[in-house]
Amino acid sequence: MTLSFEGRVVLVTGAGGGLGREYALAFAQRGASVIVNDLGADTKGGGKSSAAADKVVEEIRAKGGKAVANYDSVEDGEKLIQSALDAFGRIDVVVNNAGILRDRSFARTSDMDWDLIQRVHLRGSFLVTRAAWNHMKSQKFGRIIMTASAAGIYGNFGQANYSAAKLGMVGLANTLAIEGRKYNIHCNTIAPVAGSRLTETIMPPDLVASLKPEYVAPLVLWLCHEQCQENGGLFEVGAGWIGKLRWERTQGCTVRQKNQPMTLEAVRDQWDKICDFTDATKPANAQESLQSIISALSQVESEGEVSANPTASATASSSGINPAEAVGQKIPPTTFSFTHTQCILYALGVGMSTKDPDHLRFLYEGHPDFSCLPTFGVIPSMTAMMDGSLSSVPGLNIDFTRILHGEQYLELYRPLPTSGKLTSEASIGDVLDKGSGAVILLDVNTYSGDELVCYNQFSVFVVGAGGFGGRRTSEKVKASLPPPKRAPDAVVVDATTRDQAALYRLSGDWNPLHIDPSFAAMGGFKAPILHGLCSFGFAARHVLKQFADNDPSRMKAIKVRFAKPVLPGQSLQTEMWKEGNRIHIQCKVKETDAVVLAGAYVDLHGAAEASPENLTQGEGLQSELVFAEIGRRIKDSGSDLVKKVNAVFGWEITKDGKNAAQWTIDLKNGSGSLQKGPYSGKADVTFTVSDEDFMEVVQGKLNPQKAFFSGKLKVRGNIMLSQKLEVILKDYAKL
Numbered sequence: 001m002t003l004s005f006e007g008r009v010v011l012v013t014g015a016g017g018g019l020g021r022e023y024a025l026a027f028a029q030r031g032a033s034v035i036v037n038d039l040g041a042d043t044k045g046g047g048k049s050s051a052a053a054d055k056v057v058e059e060i061r062a063k064g065g066k067a068v069a070n071y072d073s074v075e076d077g078e079k080l081i082q083s084a085l086d087a088f089g090r091i092d093v094v095v096n097n098a099g100i101l102r103d104r105s106f107a108r109t110s111d112m113d114w115d116l117i118q119r120v121h122l123r124g125s126f127l128v129t130r131a132a133w134n135h136m137k138s139q140k141f142g143r144i145i146m147t148a149s150a151a152g153i154y155g156n157f158g159q160a161n162y163s164a165a166k167l168g169m170v171g172l173a174n175t176l177a178i179e180g181r182k183y184n185i186h187c188n189t190i191a192p193v194a195g196s197r198l199t200e201t202i203m204p205p206d207l208v209a210s211l212k213p214e215y216v217a218p219l220v221l222w223l224c225h226e227q228c229q230e231n232g233g234l235f236e237v238g239a240g241w242i243g244k245l246r247w248e249r250t251q252g253c254t255v256r257q258k259n260q261p262m263t264l265e266a267v268r269d270q271w272d273k274i275c276d277f278t279d280a281t282k283p284a285n286a287q288e289s290l291q292s293i294i295s296a297l298s299q300v301e302s303e304g305e306v307s308a309n310p311t312a313s314a315t316a317s318s319s320g321i322n323p324a325e326a327v328g329q330k331i332p333p334t335t336f337s338f339t340h341t342q343c344i345l346y347a348l349g350v351g352m353s354t355k356d357p358d359h360l361r362f363l364y365e366g367h368p369d370f371s372c373l374p375t376f377g378v379i380p381s382m383t384a385m386m387d388g389s390l391s392s393v394p395g396l397n398i399d400f401t402r403i404l405h406g407e408q409y410l411e412l413y414r415p416l417p418t419s420g421k422l423t424s425e426a427s428i429g430d431v432l433d434k435g436s437g438a439v440i441l442l443d444v445n446t447y448s449g450d451e452l453v454c455y456n457q458f459s460v461f462v463v464g465a466g467g468f469g470g471r472r473t474s475e476k477v478k479a480s481l482p483p484p485k486r487a488p489d490a491v492v493v494d495a496t497t498r499d500q501a502a503l504y505r506l507s508g509d510w511n512p513l514h515i516d517p518s519f520a521a522m523g524g525f526k527a528p529i530l531h532g533l534c535s536f537g538f539a540a541r542h543v544l545k546q547f548a549d550n551d552p553s554r555m556k557a558i559k560v561r562f563a564k565p566v567l568p569g570q571s572l573q574t575e576m577w578k579e580g581n582r583i584h585i586q587c588k589v590k591e592t593d594a595v596v597l598a599g600a601y602v603d604l605h606g607a608a609e610a611s612p613e614n615l616t617q618g619e620g621l622q623s624e625l626v627f628a629e630i631g632r633r634i635k636d637s638g639s640d641l642v643k644k645v646n647a648v649f650g651w652e653i654t655k656d657g658k659n660a661a662q663w664t665i666d667l668k669n670g671s672g673s674l675q676k677g678p679y680s681g682k683a684d685v686t687f688t689v690s691d692e693d694f695m696e697v698v699q700g701k702l703n704p705q706k707a708f709f710s711g712k713l714k715v716r717g718n719i720m721l722s723q724k725l726e727v728i729l730k731d732y733a734k735l
């Protein structure tokens with residue numbers, strides 16, 4: 001049965017000549033109502049005439065067909081579609097065909113050459129198609145043709161502008177095909193070859209004559225017919241021959257290994273393989289394209305994911321270990337910048353909740369005692385562990401995909417700040433030979449500026465890397481200790497949530513083992529497991545609450561050995577034994593009674609040791625200088641400032657979450673004064689702010705109102721007086 005376009009309304013752009021004319025005639029001949037659009041421009045886009053379109057309309061009408069002319073540029077897309085609606089009441093098919101050339105070698109391509117080409121081809125097709133889109137959508141039928149070119153697909157000398165526009169149209173069509181599919185709007189692209197005025201300058205005359213536009217038109221008509229289900233296709237067509245194109249991709253090659261950096265040399269070494277089209281694949285969409293990338297990722301990540309099942313690969317002994325060379329080697333320092341957000345996220349990750357009023361100081365940055373949980377100290381040093389730097393250590397030539405986090409020791413030298421930048425320096429403390437594997441002791445010191453904040457010792461077990469004739473133990477080991485043989489002094493049971501690991505990982509441990517069921521299955525687990533360091537955080541805060549009144553400054557050190565995994569949703573039971581300032585702990589999964597943290601303990605500072613009095617008042621604070629200058633200026637001002645301000649301002653400057661200095665600016669009494677330390681009289685308003693934020697405010701980098709609303713500046717007393725603060729501090733902004 002012949003294919004008919006009866007009842008269909010077809011717009012062909014640039015239909016005054018060449019290919020477009022042929023399409024218009026063919027559609028009309030098959031019963032379509034045709035809008036013959038043509039600006040009547042010359043091949044370079046100059047000039048304008050209605051003659052070209054009119055002539056084609058006449059031809060169609062002479063044969064009994066239905067057609068109207070439209071003389072607008074495709075840059076007025078809406079007008080073209082309006083012509084269709086005005087004349088025939090609908091629009092079913094859009095053939096984006098209009099085109100011009102402005103060929104130049106690339107260096108000589110002017111802005112105009114570039115822009116005109118993009119405007120007519122790419123932007124014009126966009127505008128016309130967009131104008132038709134909603135009509136097609138609501139009638140649940142539409143067929144769109146984009147006209148690309150071999151020059152776009154393959155490139156062609158002197159056609160940079162044109163190639164870019166033409167391949168741009170392929171991209172446009174690819175997405176329209178996806179977006180239109182469910183509305184029965186199909187979009188396909190052709191790259192035609194035909195003799196026309198565009199090609200007569202570059203092809204020999206007899207070729208121009210024989211490559212007839214009528215050898216292209218039937219493809220266009222077929223792609224636009226309701227029977228044709230083709231969508232998102234790209235076709236080369238000419239001389240009656242039609243071929244379809246698609247993307248082809250090599251098998252490719254993954255050039256990195258788990259926990260190792262990807263290197264330029266690896267890319268060079270695998271170049272032939274990357275480019276080898278043997279057994280090439282043909283991804284048909286972005287999902288298929290991404291699939292191989294995802295599968296490469298899980299392949300790399302699952303390489304020796306032995307933490308699940310250490311015995312499986314324990315037999316594989318690959319000993320590239322030379323302790324003499326490795327011990328003492330340093331890993332390049334890593335930095336970790338954070339704000340209160342990370343502290344709070346971590347606290348949530350280790351199960352803190354607003355259900356417990358005690359927890360608010362770790363969950364709300366506006367809390368007067370807002371603090372960072374001490375076990376957050378493992379987070380900055382994780383980067384040193386996670387980024388694969390270990391693999392570049394000389395003397396540790398081992399398979400880093402086979403590592404297990406065995407034990408953790410954390411010691412704190414001062415309370416962790418709630419924001420800032422910490423630098424971690426890691427070195428190999430020792431390498432031990434445990435027969436079935438090796439234990440690497442990684443020592444990480446974390447600094448805030450020059451100050452040592454905390455020390456971590458990671459014990460990393462490398463399965464199958466033992467037997468190199470090394471020592472079994474070392475004086476460097478922070479040993480785990482068994483609990484006393486008596487009933488625990490305290491037991492706390494705390495449920496983890498189903499999403500505990502999903503939440504904890506946001507603090508920086510992205511191993512899919514803790515979230516991806518199929519990944520966990522590869523490791524031999526029935527479900528993703530909780531991070532060992534998450535249970536560690538739970539246990540530590542149980543101790544902190546039970547024995548240290550939730551005062552983070554009292555935690556001195558913690559040691560745990562990771563014995564068994566925990567599944568998110570299970571309950572952790574922390575058993576605690578107090579032996580002086582040492583609290584021994586053992587953590588079990590309540591449901592199974594399995595010990596998950598063994599040989600663990602927390603060392604606490606005595607209650608008095610960490611009290612604020614022990615901090616030297618104001619020492620080393622940046623604000624010190626500013627207050628000194630404020631004092632001088634109060635003296636210099638006579639009583640001017642007192643007259644202007646008439647208030648007493650108390651200041652509490654904090655450092656690392658601790659009260660570090662107190663100041664009183666008295667601009668009410670006498671000729672004004674500045675006092676350091678607690679003020680005997682009453683301040684009208686008292687501000688609490690960290691040393692750093694104080695400096696930001698003084699330097700005008702932080703607006704006091706903003707500081708207040710973000711919780712950085714706390715105000716007690718007559719809050720209205722804080723408006724005067726800006727006036728006072730502004731005077732000091734140039735310090």
Ligand code: NAI
Pocket residue numbers: 013014015016017018019020037038039040041042043045052072073074075096097098099100120124147148149150191192193194195196197198199
């Ligand atoms: P052509 O020059 O005969 O036809 C193009 C028509 O578009 C002209 O009638 C012209 O007035 C019209 N036009 C130009 N700017 C316009 C605008 N802003 N608004 C409305 N109409 C406008 O050229 P031909 O060969 O028929 O080309 C048709 C399409 O096929 C073009 O997009 C061209 O780039 C493409 N093409 C042609 C090839 C060939 O071998 N003929 C090869 C590859 C692509």
